[in-house]
Each structure stands twice: as C-alpha cells, then as structure tokens.
Amino acid sequence: MSKSNHKIYLDYASSALVSSANPSAIHELGVREKQKLERARKKIADILSVHPDEIIFTSGATESNNMAILGIRRGHIVTTNIEHASVLEPARHRGNVTFVEVEKNGIVDPEKIKKVLRPDTVLVSVMYANNEIGTIQPIKEIAKVIRHFRKNYPYLTSSLPRGRKKEGVYPLFHTDAVQAVNYLPIQVPALGVDLLSLNAAKIYGPKGVGALYVKRNTPISKIMWGGDQEGGLRPGTENVLGAEALAKALEETEEVKEKEVERLIKLRNYFISCLIRANKRIVLNGDQEKRLPNNINITVPKIPSDLLVLELSARGIMASAKSACKAGDGKASHVIQAINSKVNDLDGSLRFSLGRDTTKGDVDYVVRALNQILKKLKRWYD
Numbered sequence: 001m002s003k004s005n006h007k008i009y010l011d012y013a014s015s016a017l018v019s020s021a022n023p024s025a026i027h028e029l030g031v032r033e034k035q036k037l038e039r040a041r042k043k044i045a046d047i048l049s050v051h052p053d054e055i056i057f058t059s060g061a062t063e064s065n066n067m068a069i070l071g072i073r074r075g076h077i078v079t080t081n082i083e084h085a086s087v088l089e090p091a092r093h094r095g096n097v098t099f100v101e102v103e104k105n106g107i108v109d110p111e112k113i114k115k116v117l118r119p120d121t122v123l124v125s126v127m128y129a130n131n132e133i134g135t136i137q138p139i140k141e142i143a144k145v146i147r148h149f150r151k152n153y154p155y156l157t158s159s160l161p162r163g164r165k166k167e168g169v170y171p172l173f174h175t176d177a178v179q180a181v182n183y184l185p186i187q188v189p190a191l192g193v194d195l196l197s198l199n200a201a202k203i204y205g206p207k208g209v210g211a212l213y214v215k216r217n218t219p220i221s222k223i224m225w226g227g228d229q230e231g232g233l234r235p236g237t238e239n240v241l242g243a244e245a246l247a248k249a250l251e252e253t254e255e256v257k258e259k260e261v262e263r264l265i266k267l268r269n270y271f272i273s274c275l276i277r278a279n280k281r282i283v284l285n286g287d288q289e290k291r292l293p294n295n296i297n298i299t300v301p302k303i304p305s306d307l308l309v310l311e312l313s314a315r316g317i318m319a320s321a322k323s324a325c326k327a328g329d330g331k332a333s334h335v336i337q338a339i340n341s342k343v344n345d346l347d348g349s350l351r352f353s354l355g356r357d358t359t360k361g362d363v364d365y366v367v368r369a370l371n372q373i374l375k376k377l378k379r380w381y382d
Contacts, residue, residue, distance in 0.1 A: 015237070023238050024229060037240050040247040047250055048196070048213060049187040056212045056230045057243050061178045062086040064197035064212035067233070068125065068174040069094065071220040075122030075170070080108050082132075082335045084176055087125055105287035106135035106339050114145045119153050121171040128180035128191075132335040132351055133286030134295025136184065139175055143192025146173050172218060178202050178210075182253055183261050183293050194218050198250075200242065204356070205249030209242030256356070264293035264354055267363060271296050271352065274367045279374055285336055285349065294354040299336060300374065303381045305348040311373045312350075317366055320351045 009029070014022040021029035023037050038052065045052040058064045061084075069077070069090035079091050081099045091097045098116045102108045108126060117124075124146060129136045150168025174195035177186060181203050188196060196213040200206055214220055220233065227235030268291075275282050275298060285297040300308060305321035312319050321333065332345045343349075352366065 020240065023240055024227075033240050037238050037243055040240075040243040043247040044211060044250055047186070047254055049189055050213060051216060053231060054213055054216055056214055056233050057238060057246075058210045058212055058234060059208055059239075060201070060210040061176065061197050061199035064199075064210050065125075065174075065176055066090050067212055067220070067223055068195045068197060069123070070223045071233070072123045072172060073219060073221075076118050076120045077123040077125065078113060078116055078121060078171070079125045080127075080137075081338045082106065082130055082135075083125065083127055084131055084178075087127070087176055088334075091125070102135075102338060104339055105290070106130060106133045106285070106335070107287055107290060108137055108142075110138055110141040110145050113142050114149070117146075117149050117153075117171065121149075123174060124171050125174040125176070127176040127178075128184065129177075129292050130286070130335060131179045132333055132349075133297040133339070134179070134292035134353075135286045136180070136290045136292065137175075139191050139193065143173055146171055147192070169219065179292060181250070183257065183264070188213060188215075195220075200246040200249055203249045203253045205245045206242060209239055209246050211246065260356060261293045264358075267354060267358065267360060268293055268296060270360065271354075271363045271367070274363065275370070278367055278371045281374070283340075285339060294358075296352040296354075297336075298350050298352075299340070299343060300348045300350065302346055303348040303374070303377055304346055305332075305350065307377070308348045308350055308370075308373065311377070312366075312369065315369045315373075317369055319366075320353075321349055 009018045011021065011025060011027065014025050018029070021027070021033050023030060023033035041055045041057070042052045045055050058067065065084065065086040069087060070093070075096065077091060077094060077097045079087055079097065079099060081101050100108055100112045100116060113124060113126070124142065126137050126139065126142055128139055149171070153168065172194040173192065174197070175191065175193045176197045178197060178199045179202060180186065181198050194215040195218065197210065199210040214233070222233050222235065224235050229235055229238055272284060272288070275296070276284065281301055283299045283301075285299055309319060309321050332343055332347065333349055336343050336349045
C-alpha cells in the first residue's frame with residue numbers, strides 16, 4: 001500500500017485540531033503526536049535519571065500529589081504539618097494519618113518520622129522544599145530511615161507461601177518536589193523516593209501540566225476512570241504540547257541551575273539582611289541557611305497579611321502572604337503557625353520569591369517601599 005501525499009482528515013471526533021491529532025489514534029497523525037509525547041517523556045526521564053515509563057503526565061502538581069496519596073492501598077500514612085494543601089487535604093480525606101510536626105526552623109527531624117512508622121504504614125509523604133518558607137527537607141535521610149524500616153518490617157503478601165516474607169515494599173516514599181526543581185538536585189536515584197511530583201508552571205513552563213514519577217513496580221492505582229492512557233494510571237487525551245513544554249522548561253532549568261543558584265543565594269541573603277536592618281520588628285521565618293535560594297518569608301507582627309500585600313501591590317510590587325491556593329481564606333498560614341504557635345490571624349506574613357529576572361535594584365526598591373508602608377501603618381497597627 002503506497003502512502004498518499006493527499007491527506008484527508010476525518011477524525012474530528014477524536015481531535016478537532018488537525019495540527020494536534022489525538023495521540024491515542026493509530027493513524028499517521030496520531031502516531032506522530034504519540035512520538036512527540038514519548039520524546040518529551042524521555043527527555044524528562046533522562047534529567048531525573050529514571051526510565052521513561054516511570055513518568056506519568058498530569059494536569060499539574062495538585063493532581064500528581066492527589067494520585068500519590070489516594071492511589072495507594074489502604075493503610076496508615078505519614079506526612080508533616082507544613083505540606084501543601086494538595087497533600088494535606090487528600091491525607092485527611094483518606095484518614096489514618098499521622099502529621100509529624102516540624103522543628104521551629106521549619107525542617108522535619110527524620111527521627112520523628114522513624115518514631116511514627118508502623119507495620120501498617122503504607123506511605124510517607126514529605127515535600128522536598130516548602131512552598132511558603134522555602135525550607136529544604138532532609139529527603140535522603142528520610143529515605144534511609146524508610147529503607148531501614150522496610151528491612152525490619154517487610155510487607156507480608158498472600159501471593160507468597162505462608163509465612164514467607166519478601167523484600168519490603170511499604171512504606172512507599174513520596175516527595176512533592178515542585179518548589180525544589182529550579183534549585184536542587186532532582187536525580188531520583190540519589191533522593192531515594194518512589195514517587196515524585198513536579199509542575200511546569202513553577203519552572204517557567206505553562207500552567208496546566210505536570211508529572212508524577214512512579215518507580216517501576218510501585219503498587220499504585222488510578223484515581224480517575226475513563227481511559228487507559230499514561231500506563232493505565234491517568235485517563236484522558238494527553239496534553240502533547242504541555243508535555244513538550246514541560247520537557248523544554250526542565251531542560252532549560254537544568255542548564256541555568258548552577259549559576260542561578262549562586263546568584264540568588266547572594267541576592268536572597270542581601271534581601272534578608274536589608275529587611276531586618278531596616279525594621280527590627282521583622283522576623284525571618286524558616287531556617288536561614290537550609291532554605292531555597294529564592295525564598296524570603298517574614299512575619300510583621302500586628303499587621304494583617306492581606307493589607308501588606310495590597311499596599312505592596314499599589315506600589316507595583318507583587319508578593320504573597322502564603323500559598324496562592326489558600327490566599328483568600330483570611331486566615332494565618334498553617335505553615336507559619338506550625339513553626340510559631342504565637343502567630344495569629346492579625347500577624348502578617350509575606351513571601352518574597354525571587355526569579356531569573358529579579359535584580360539587586362528590585363530588592364532595594366522593595367525594602368524602601370516596605371519600610372514606608374510600615375511607617376504609614378504604624379499609627380493604626382502598633
């Protein structure tokens with residue numbers, strides 16, 4: 001059968017865009033899209049030092065985290081009290097969960113994780129770096145604790161002869177690496193995790209696309225139904241353009257990571273010193289050293305967060321009080337309250353997160369502006 005140069009597209013029910021056919025279709029245009037998808041998958045896998053079939057494309061980190069939490073069999077799970085809402089809320093929905101409290105510096109002690117592990121623990125989920133205060137968690141050390149626990153409490157399986165134990169599978173270890181990808185090593189074998197979530201939007205890619213790394217032979221089930229895409233774990237027509245954009249953003253991030261980390265650490269430290277020197281009321285949240293290079297999070301006592309954010313916005317400065325997912329609830333950040341129990345809804349917290357376009361001049365302007373704002377508000381909030 002000879003190939004015709006004249007193409008007639010009659011698969012509009014599958015995808016109305018001829019230039020972007022459904023990658024599940026077996027005709028020529030569908031196969032082309034599938035090849036693009038698999039090339040993107042391989043690029044991401046190569047960067048993470050994993051197999052391409054271990055990368056599951058999703059709509060973003062929220063879906064990835066939900067899949068990691070809800071797709072695991074019933075049993076006890078462990079997480080921390082400063083996780084993103086997309087981990088905390090699915091964990092509460094599941095039930096049978098232990099929330100380990102972090103230290104005052106915003107970092108969890110691996111020994112605390114060790115103490116709460118039980119023979120029925122099926123999952124531990126600890127974020128690589130916190131999205132609000134930027135603290136970097138000891139993922140490798142926690143992975144070591146979990147490996148040791150697996151050896152002592154190997155999971156009993158009914159598929160083996162009675163009484164015979166196999167290599168421990170549980171607890172599985174998941175990390176939300178969304179905030180870490182820009183600045184920290186993300187080679188999975190070195191981290192020692194079974195599941196890892198990432199997102200394009202946080203690495204200069206488009207919104208609406210992310211991925212979940214799932215280690216081969218990890219027992220995980222789908223949480224949505226309606227198709228067998230993505231290895232049977234994630235139904236729905238694949239977002240090929242999004243997958244390609246995620247792969248490209250990840251490649252570019254790896255290329256600039258080393259220099260950008262060095263630059264931002266200097267800028268971050270300068271920013272922190274300027275803020276504290278300008279106003280003694282300001283308190284830095286989270287460990288000063290073990291934090292992301294781009295993160296500055298402060299508390300300003302007795303001045304509401306929303307007011308500070310709006311005052312900064314009026315001066316052309318875009319910052320946030322906490323995670324955007326909970327920005328409108330009018331409550332103090334659960335992360336800040338976790339490391340400082342004295343903080344209440346009237347104490348303002350501000351998150352300044354730096355990026356590739358942030359300059360020293362920007363920092364100087366923000367410090368001056370914030371100082372003016374605090375002087376202005378002092379008469380009402382002192």
